[in-house]
Amino acid sequence: MSKKVLMRGSHVIGEAAARAGCRFYAGYPITPQNELTEYMAESMDRLDDGTFIQAESELAAVNMVIGGSMAGARAMTSSSSPGISLKQEGISFLAAQELPAVIVNTMRGGPGLGNIAPSQGDYFQATRGGGHGDYRTIVLAPASGQELADLTRTAFEYADNYRTPVLILGDGMMGQMMEPVVFPDPVDVHKLSLKPWILDGAGGKRPSRIIRSLLLDPAIEEERNWKLMRKYEMISREITRAESYMTSDAHLVVVAYGTAARIAKGAVKRVREMGLKVGLLRPVTLWPFPEHALKELSRYVKDFLVFEMSMGQMVEDVKLSIEGRSDVHFYGRPGGIISTPDEVAKIINTIYHRKHLEED
Amino acid sequence: MVKKVFGKPKYLKDAPFHYCPGCGHSIIHRLMAEVLEELDIGDITIGVPPAGCAVLAYDYFDVDMGEAPHGRGAAVATGIKRTLPDRIVFSYQGDGDIAAIGTAETIHAANRGENITVIFVNNGCYGMTGGQMAPTTLLGQASTTTPGGRNAARDAAPIDLSEMLAITHGSAYIERTAVTSPKTIRQTKRAITKAFKTQIANKGFSLVEILSPCPVNWKMSPVDAVKWIDNTMIKTFPLKVIKAEVGKL
Numbered sequence: 001m002s003k004k005v006l007m008r009g010s011h012v013i014g015e016a017a018a019r020a021g022c023r024f025y026a027g028y029p030i031t032p033q034n035e036l037t038e039y040m041a042e043s044m045d046r047l048d049d050g051t052f053i054q055a056e057s058e059l060a061a062v063n064m065v066i067g068g069s070m071a072g073a074r075a076m077t078s079s080s081s082p083g084i085s086l087k088q089e090g091i092s093f094l095a096a097q098e099l100p101a102v103i104v105n106t107m108r109g110g111p112g113l114g115n116i117a118p119s120q121g122d123y124f125q126a127t128r129g130g131g132h133g134d135y136r137t138i139v140l141a142p143a144s145g146q147e148l149a150d151l152t153r154t155a156f157e158y159a160d161n162y163r164t165p166v167l168i169l170g171d172g173m174m175g176q177m178m179e180p181v182v183f184p185d186p187v188d189v190h191k192l193s194l195k196p197w198i199l200d201g202a203g204g205k206r207p208s209r210i211i212r213s214l215l216l217d218p219a220i221e222e223e224r225n226w227k228l229m230r231k232y233e234m235i236s237r238e239i240t241r242a243e244s245y246m247t248s249d250a251h252l253v254v255v256a257y258g259t260a261a262r263i264a265k266g267a268v269k270r271v272r273e274m275g276l277k278v279g280l281l282r283p284v285t286l287w288p289f290p291e292h293a294l295k296e297l298s299r300y301v302k303d304f305l306v307f308e309m310s311m312g313q314m315v316e317d318v319k320l321s322i323e324g325r326s327d328v329h330f331y332g333r334p335g336g337i338i339s340t341p342d343e344v345a346k347i348i349n350t351i352y353h354r355k356h357l358e359e360d
Numbered sequence: 361m362v363k364k365v366f367g368k369p370k371y372l373k374d375a376p377f378h379y380c381p382g383c384g385h386s387i388i389h390r391l392m393a394e395v396l397e398e399l400d401i402g403d404i405t406i407g408v409p410p411a412g413c414a415v416l417a418y419d420y421f422d423v424d425m426g427e428a429p430h431g432r433g434a435a436v437a438t439g440i441k442r443t444l445p446d447r448i449v450f451s452y453q454g455d456g457d458i459a460a461i462g463t464a465e466t467i468h469a470a471n472r473g474e475n476i477t478v479i480f481v482n483n484g485c486y487g488m489t490g491g492q493m494a495p496t497t498l499l500g501q502a503s504t505t506t507p508g509g510r511n512a513a514r515d516a517a518p519i520d521l522s523e524m525l526a527i528t529h530g531s532a533y534i535e536r537t538a539v540t541s542p543k544t545i546r547q548t549k550r551a552i553t554k555a556f557k558t559q560i561a562n563k564g565f566s567l568v569e570i571l572s573p574c575p576v577n578w579k580m581s582p583v584d585a586v587k588w589i590d591n592t593m594i595k596t597f598p599l600k601v602i603k604a605e606v607g608k609l
Contacts, residue, residue: 024443051442055435056468063432063465067439070426071406071447075439093429199424199440201404201447210418211426214411 002183010175012145013104013168014039016152017076018047021187022102024068024075026053026061030083031116032172033106037078049189058083062090062103069099070211072198074156074189078104080172081122082113084130091165092131095228096213100159100166102152103137107171109336117336118172118259123313126169127287134225136232138166138239139286141257145179151284153184160195162235169286171309173259173338235288242290246272247279251357252348253297254280255318256307259338264307266341271348276358278348286314291321298325303355307344308332327355369393371402373422382582384539384572385413388481389420391539391549392450396423399556401448408437408451410458413488414481417452431462434469437476448559450477456486459495459521466525473530473564477555480522480567483574484593491577495519498596503577518596522569526603532564534602538571538594540586547599557609566606571597 007015014036017025025040037054044050051068055061061077068075079087084105094101107122109115126139138158142148148170155166202208215221245265247253256264261282268280281297283290298304304326306315315330322328331347333339352358368374371393377386396402402423409417411430418425428436433451441449458466458480469476485503486492493503493510496518500509510518526534533555537548548570555566571593573585580588 024439026439053438053442056464059432060435060465060468063429063435064439064442066428066432067408067426067436067441068443069439070436071440071443073443089429090432097427199406199426200444201406202422202424204403208422209424212418213427214415 002185004180004182006178007145007181008035008176008178009145009148009170010035010106011039012148012181013078013152014043015183016149017102017156018043019183019186020153020156021074021189021192022076022156023047023049023189024051024065024073026055026064026068026077028055028058028061028079028083030080032108033078033080033104033175035175036104036106058086059089062087065101066090066093066097066099069094069101070199072195072200074100074160076102076104078106080106080108081110081119084122084125088131091137092129092133092135093213094165095129095135095137096133097211098163099211100163102155102159102166102168104168104170106175107169109334115336116172118309118338119334119336120171120258120260120309120313121334122169123286123308123310126167127289127317135228136287138162138164138235139169140166141169141284141286142174143258143261143282145177145181148174149181149183158239162231164231164235169258171259239285240288240290240292241284242293243282243284244293245280245282247281247297247301249277250279250301251277252303252305252352253301254278254305254307254348255283255294255314256280257283257286257314260307260309263339263341264344267344267348270341270345271352276348276352278352283314289317289321291317294318294321298322302326303329303351303357305329305331305348305351309338310334370397371422373420375419377420378416379413380576382573382575382585383413384483384570385481387539387545388479388548388570388572389417391545391552392479393421395549395552395556399553399560401556401560404446405448405450406440406444408433408440408449410451410453412454412457414452414454431457431460432465433457433462434465434474434476434478438469438474441474441476445475448477448556450479452479453481454487455480455482455484455494455496459519463521466521467528470525470531470565470567471528473532475559475562475564477559478567479552480569481572482569482597483572485574485577487574487577495521496597498593522567522602525567530564531567531603532606533558533566533604534569536569536571536597536599536602538589538599540571540573540589544599554606554609558606561606561609563606569597571599
C-alpha cells in the first residue's frame with residue numbers, strides 16, 4: 001500500500017490504471033476529463049513498456065484500444081458523454097470479439113453537446129450495452145476518490161477475467177473533486193497470467209488465431225449470443241455489488257449511485273437527525289444491477305426514492321427489481337445541476353409525511 | 361525424381377477462395393502469402409482484415425488475424441504494432457473502407473509514420489454491398505448509386521488517396537500497381553515485398569494500392585474487366601511509385 005495522498009479524481013483513475021498494469025492508452029481531448037488523458041500521457045511515458053496515443057478521433061482511440069487488447073495489453077480509453085457515443089462502435093466490437101478493455105465515461109450534461117457540468121444522463125447508454133447488438137458491459141459507479149482507485153483496479157481484473165469491456169461511469173464532479181486516496185500496490189505486468197487467445201504471431205509453434213465478430217451463419221451467430229449470455233449470467237452471479245447504509249430499520253430507502261449517492265447520503269444523515277427512519281442503497285455495479293438487494297429490501301420497505309442527476313433512468317431498473325411490491329418515487333435534476341443534500345432531504349421529508357411513514 | 365515447381369504458399373490455408381470469378385483478391389492474397397514466406401516473416405505477422413469482401417481473408421491467410429470495424433484497419437493495426445513493435449502488422453482494405461469511412465484513420469496513421477503495411481485494393485466500387493459508388497469510382501462510371509454515371513458536380517470526382525498519403529510526413533513507401541497481366545502481377549509482388557521490407561527496416565508507413573477487377577459489379581466479363589483497368593482506370597489512377605523515402609532496403 002502507498003501512503004495517503006490528496007488527488008483529483010481524474011488523476012486517481014490514471015494512477016490506479018497504471019498500477020493495475022494498464023500499458024496502452026489512446027484518447028481524444030474532451031472536457032471534463034482531459035486531466036485523465038494528460039495523466040496517462042505522462043504515466044505511460046514514464047514506463048518502458050507503456051503506449052500513449054493522442055488519437056485523431058474518439059473512434060480511432062477505441063479502435064486502437066481494440067488493437068492493443070488483441071495484442072495482449074491491458075488497454076484503456078476515456079472520454080465524456082458525446083465522445084462515448086462515438087466510441088460505441090468499438091465497444092460493440094470489443095463485446096463481440098470478447099476483448100478486455102476499460103472505458104471511462106466522465107459524464108456531462110446532455111443530450112447533444114450539452115454542457116461540461118456533472119450529469120448522470122448516460123445511464124441507459126452504459127447499462128444497455130450502448131452500441132448495436134445484443135450485449136452488455138460491466139458498469140462500475142465509484143462514489144469517492146478511494147473507490148475510483150479501487151474500482152479502476154477491479155475494472156482491469158474484471159475485463160481480463162471475463163474478456164469483456166468494462167465501463168467506469170463517473171461524472172464531472174467525481175473527476176474534478178480532490179480527495180485523500182491510498183493506492184493499491186502496482187501490479188507486476190510480467191506476472192499477470194498469460195492470455196492464451198492474443199494475436200502475437202503464431203511463431204510456427206501453434207495454429208494461427210482469428211479474432212472476429214462476423215458470423216454469417218445465423219446458427220453460429222445465435223450460439224455466440226448464447227455464449228455471451230451465459231457469460232453475462234455468470235458475471236451477474238459473481239460481481240453484483242451495492243452499499244447499504246442505515247437500511248435495517250428504514251421505512252424509506254433512497255437509491256442513488258455515484259455523485260448522487262454522496263448527496264443522498266448527506267440527505268439521509270440530515271433526516272435521520274430529525275428522527276426519520278430513512279436509509280440508502282447505493283449500487284456500485286450498475287450492470288449487473290443489484291436487483292436482489294432491492295428485492296430483499298422491498299420485503300419490509302414500502303417506499304423507495306430514486307435520486308439521479310438525470311430525468312430518471314436508473315429508476316426503471318429499480319422498478320423492475322421491486323416488481324410493484326413497493327412504491328417507487330423519483331427525484332432528479334438533469335442538465336448538469338447538482339442538488340444539495342438539503343434539497344434532497346426536503347423531498348424525502350415530503351414523501352415520508354405524505355405517506356404517513358412515521359406511523360409505521 | 362519429381363521436382364516441385366509450383367505449390368500452395370506456406371501462409372495460405374488449405375481452403376478454396378470464395379471470391380467471384382475474375383476477382384483480384386485471390387491473386388493478391390497469394391502474392392502476399394508468397395512474400396510473407398520469402399521474407400520469412402509469416403510466423404511473426406498479424407493481419408487486420410476489413411469490412412467488405414475481404415473480411416473473410418482470415419479464412420485464407422494462415423497467420424494471426426484480427427478483424428477491424430469498417431474503415432478502422434489502420435487504427436487497429438496501430439494498436440497491435442505499438443504493443444508488439446517487433447511483429448509485422450498489415451491491414452488489408454478496400455477502397456470504400458480506406459478512402460471513405462476510414463479516411464481519417466488512414467491519413468493519421470500515415471502521418472504518425474506508423475510502422476505498418478497497408479494493402480489497399482481499389483476496385484472502384486463497394487463490392488460486397490452490391491456495387492455502389494465508391495470514393496474511387498471513375499467519372500462517368502455507372503454504379504447502383506450512380507446509375508447514369510458518376511457526375512463530378514453531384515457525386516464529386518474520385519479521390520486520389522495514395523497521392524494524399526504521400527504528402528504526409530510519416531509515409532515512407534507508396535506504390536500503385538494492378539493485377540491485370542503477368543507483368544503487372546509481378547510488379548505488384550515486387551511492390552508488396554518493398555512495402556514489407558519498409559516495415560522490417562522500421563522506415564514508417566507503407567502502402568500498396570492495387571487496381572483490381574470486379575467483373576460482377578462492373579457487369580463485364582473477367583477479360584473485359586482486366587482490359588478496362590489497363591485502358592481506362594489507369595488514366596485516373598496511373599501505375600507508379602508515388603513515394604519511396606526508404607533508402608536502401
